[in-house]
Amino acid sequence: MSSLPLVFSAPKRGKPPTHFADLDEAGRIAAAADLGLPKFRANQLAKQYYGRLNADAAEMTDLPAGIRDDVGAALFPPLMTPVRHISCDEGTTRKTLWRLHDGTLLESVLMRYPDRNTLCISSQAGCGMACPFCATGQGGLDRNLSTAEIVDQVRAAARALRDGEVGEPGRLSNVVFMGMGEPLANYKRVVDAVRKITSPEPNGLGISARSVTVSTVGLAPAIRKLADEGIPVTLAVSLHTPDDELRDTLVPVNNRWSVQEVLDAARYYADTTGRRVSIEYALIKNVNDQPWRADLLGKKLRAALGSMVHVNLIPLNPTPGSQWDASPKDVEREFVRRVREQGVSCTVRDTRGQEIAAACGQLAAEEG
Ligand code: SAH
16 A cells, blocks of 8 residues: 555645544543543543533533643644534535634535434545545645544534534434545544544444444555454445446546455455445436446446445536536436346435535535
């Protein structure tokens, strides 16, 4: 993996300050000790952060007032400041633009459904994968997010939901790594964050691993490594076409790991975790929506994954300056029919957040 400057390019901007959510249990105890605090205080802080969703030491009223300032300065430095919230879909979708400590901007999107509440989070500021149809891909990679910057997007959304800031009070049930960035190119921090999102309180936010989806362009070795972590998250692979020729341009990292290598890795993931893999396919008019591609997609997926696969078709969201468009509905319907004909389950993803530039592939924090 050392020959991958594209995937593992060095962050450009400043390293975020270490935060409570970067630490594991031993680290929390050590950090408390550094402040002259006994072990039970570390546990109290974990209950505050992961249980009460509180990241402001001044509000931690079970701590002696005299130590709150020190605890705040050492363990809860401000990581992200909301620049603005924008809602649409009758208030059921809310995008938040965050400014990080070094001025870096990032976005997350909360979507409410009758049966679940899903947060779409970012794993990197910008993205180095350069997929030509994706807004984030056009700006390149700013930097990797730290573990705490990933976890805190989830904490903040869970708190906003709990407090009724986004409709009726509710509970955050699902998290998808489908915002900005390529999660598996920020592997260590993303896996660390996933553990903290899924561990039960007081070590984490207690969201079921099955309700967490990690979406990737298809970094095959990293998919295999993720399979071996023993966290049964849902894997989504952004395939977008079943043939290498077109995929080399739609998902440039395909030049490094081909469709077959990606599907073999996905198979390993399904075998190891017992989890069905999702295949993401942005349907682009006259580019990847031909009937023969639907047939080939169905055949390849059936051969590689059997029944352990589900195809999510995403109507393309045109991004500024792009010459591409979504496929007409009749073409989309025929595509679904043909994929299903091969024995592969296939549905069309609903598109939330379109009018606030929060739909799939539209996240690109362009303003200051
Ligand atoms: N880097 C990861 C996760 C980020 S994007 C990945 O590629 O999987 C989440 C999904 O949105 C991916 O499937 C991505 O290909 C898709 N997407 C990106 N731009 C899009 C657009 N303009 N229209 C529809 N889907 C898009």
